[in-house]
Amino acid sequence: MPDTLIEEPIRPTVIDDPALAPAAGDPAAASPGPPGRDPAGAPRRPGSPASVPRGACLAVALALVAALAALALGLYFFFWRYAQTARDHIPGDANIVVRLEAAQLALFGPVRQHFFPLLDEARAGSPRKARIEAATGLDPLTDVREIVIASTDAASWVVLAGGRIPRGRFVAGMEKVARDEGWSGWRRDGELLVGPSAAIGQADDGTLVLGTDVEIVKAALPASDEWRRLDLPEQGPVTFALTRAALSGAAGEFSNALPRAGTALPRAGALLRRVDRASGVLTLGAEPALVARLAPVSGEAAPALAADAQAALGSVKPALAMLPDVWGARAALDGAEAQAQGELVEIRARWPYEGLDRACAELAQRARAAGGADAAVP
Template identity: 65%
Template sequence: MSDTLIEEDEPIRPTVTDDAAAPAGDPAQAPEATPADASPATPGPSDDRPPAAPPRPRPPSIAAFLVGVIAFFALLGGAALGVYFFFWRYEPTALRHVPGDANIVVRVEAAELALFGPVRQHFLPLLDEAASDASRASRKARIEAATGLDFPSDLREIVIASTDASSWVALAGGRIPKGRLVAGLEKVARDEGWTGWRREGELLVIADGARADVARARPRAVIGQADDGTIVLGTDVEIVNAALPASDEWQRLALPEQGAVTFALTGAAWSGAAGAVSAVLPRAAALFRRVAHASGTLRLGADPELSMRLSPASGEGAAALASDAQALLGSLKLTLAMIPDVAGAKAALEGAQAAAQGERVEIRTKWPHEGLDRACADLAQRARAALDATGAAPAPPAPP
């Protein structure tokens, strides 16, 4: 008997390892297909059956769609940030040039003011008229070329301050080229033959042109420019020089940070106002002397609103001050009834209410939109008259 279980005449069956190792094309190693396992022959050229359709592409997945949307908005956001940082972003600088002894400050946000309806209605036509007038457009182009300033599109904020209610300074901040304004205006003044101006160091002084001795004429306006580009326009040389250096003095005025128009008055301003009205409004003068500080905001829009907060002087209570302030508002209504209305002030005073809020007194009132519209119309008319008066300035001679 054989030592194995395989008969000598029985062929040896390949193992699994042998099947994997056998060449694919070796017919001796390939198993014979049974009729049940046989596949239909591949259709040849003469086969009448149509070829099999190509596989349908798979639709994009939700994840791929979301990635595309996120990428689109990322690019859109990047473009918006680029426009903001390179064209619109502005770091406020005008407040840094409020003189150290200022007791009155008013700040105007140029962007919010430009969006106010009466401003658009009455002042934008002036810009269109200036652009369509060849002489004015030519002068604007010369000033822009000499100073690099495109007014008013480069303007972002205006701050007005005073030290004694007689000397005033206006500070203009925005995307303003540094170090070019005074020299550029001087060049334009010389080329156009302006009268009544002189250069004093880093300042341009506009004096009374009717006087022959311009060097001694009293200034009507003084123009300077700070190192950070802020434009300084004042009533005299002293206040302009005081405003040119940057400082943190404005912080002591506690000016509100938000609002189209914000303002602040120190106790010195209220004492000065008390002295100015003591002869005609003794009751108001007595109340003014009891105020240590005031700040407020004028909110523009379809329904303008004025709000002001008073800080009582030392030893004064907010409740008593609020009661006396409400009584004063009532008496002022009778006084203002005998004088012409200015920008809707009568209606605003009519609805003013004073109330104690903690340690302060808050006064609120609605300011009539119609009154502000009349004020803008009047200012626009005055600006048009000023433009007409300066529009006849001689143009520079044509080159040969």
């Protein structure tokens, strides 16, 4: 039909008309919109590239954040997250407890410097490590996340290891390793593997229990909330708790340490007998610090105990100068301050970084020496 739009000549567009088409290399040639405007019709400065829509940028950013969050959560829940079970197996009559948090210790410079080479050596290939991992399903270097050391009388000790540990395999697996390697004097006794001077067990929740005798291992297998009674701090790279019995024992050792030290150490021993329990945290980093909290025995007031504690710290310094400096403890006590905080006495001290570095170096050296004879029977 002659009056239809189809038969009417189509008017050329800017792109279709060769005379009006932009020259090659002109940025406007790539623009589907009118010259001088972006696809949305907004003015654009001549020669500027076409802008990406704001909604697309936001979508990409959100997708990237979601992907990173999913990756972080996956790593946390499937590789690093674990339930803190080791502290639940502190024996009911324990009077000394120390807990080590692997994740926080790994951030401390001296730990990385002195202990990480040991981990690299172990990863490089240890026949015993490989046998233990194959028999128990446990890789101690990656699966153990916390260690609790406890004692009931400073004679019987137990080490509790928690983390992402396979349940129900450790004792049977270690029995196989002991049999294959010919460990002398080791035997299976019910749920325990018993040796000449140690015993090994595993709690229902997977926690490993290694003790100096059968009694303390059996006492540690059931879960309890004993750590709450001891006021063991829940967070920190190194935490500790002591009962009145442990403090009294330490008081006796203090008093007998240097008979020629006059009254300084006996005075400190008498002070410890006025404390019902103690707990604290050693924080690490560039400036390590120790915070200890003392609960007075019944009838003792915190302000009076704090004042006497500060006086005892001052009087004990000359006596400590006669003793070997254990990993910077002398300098830490030299600057310690005691203050009453409510019903408790809080003692704060800066711990020398150099002292902890020396401690890590010595402990790593002992660990290397102990692991040097890989085929030796325990």
